[in-house]
Amino acid sequence: MRKLQFTANCEKHNHVSQQSNDCHVTQEYVADLLSKELGQYGFQTLSQSGDQVAVSVDNQSLPLSVTCQSHEAEGRLxxxxxxYPDEExxxxxxxxxxxxxNxxxxxxxxTLKEDESFSGFEWKG
Incomplete structure (x- = not known):
């Protein structure tokens, strides 16, 4: 598992919805952005649910997924x-x-660095 932590300017995405939870809108924005843009790197995205994006390569489903969640206290996503490797x-x-x-x-x-509303990228774990 790899974790990419970054700062998201959640207010920039609140035009998508008038909900009070701007960072939830940003989570959906990130999932949608990744679904659209990972294709240019050779990955196909499968049907997604909320903030999770499943990935395949060369029509072979992989046990890989991307999930983005906010840590609102820190203002970070x-x-x-x-x-999910097969034990055998x-x-x-x-x-x-x-x-x-990798x-x-x-x-x-x-993909995320191309969006100006995200900054402070740092890999954890």
Whole structure:
């Protein structure tokens, strides 16, 4: 699992909805942005639910997902890239999956850095 923590200017996304929870709107904005933009890095996104984006490569579903949640007390958003490896995977499949996890992490960071309302990127764990 990899975690990308960053600052989101939640007020910039509140035009999407008049809800009082601007950061929830931002979470949905990030999920939607990733769904649209990860394709330019070779990843296909599968149907998503809320703030989670499932990912596939070359029409092969991968046990990878991206979930973004806010830590409103800190004013930060954390996108967590999670891998669900098969316990019976052979070592070559694990290496391949780890490589894809790293590529996906880089793609997520690059996609978010293109949006000026996000800043202060830092990898955790």
């Amino acid at each position: 954390v996108c967590e890239i999670t891998s 995977q052979d070592w070559l499949d694990r290496i391949t999956e780890q490589s894809l996890l 590529q996906l992490a880089q793609a997520v960071e690059n």
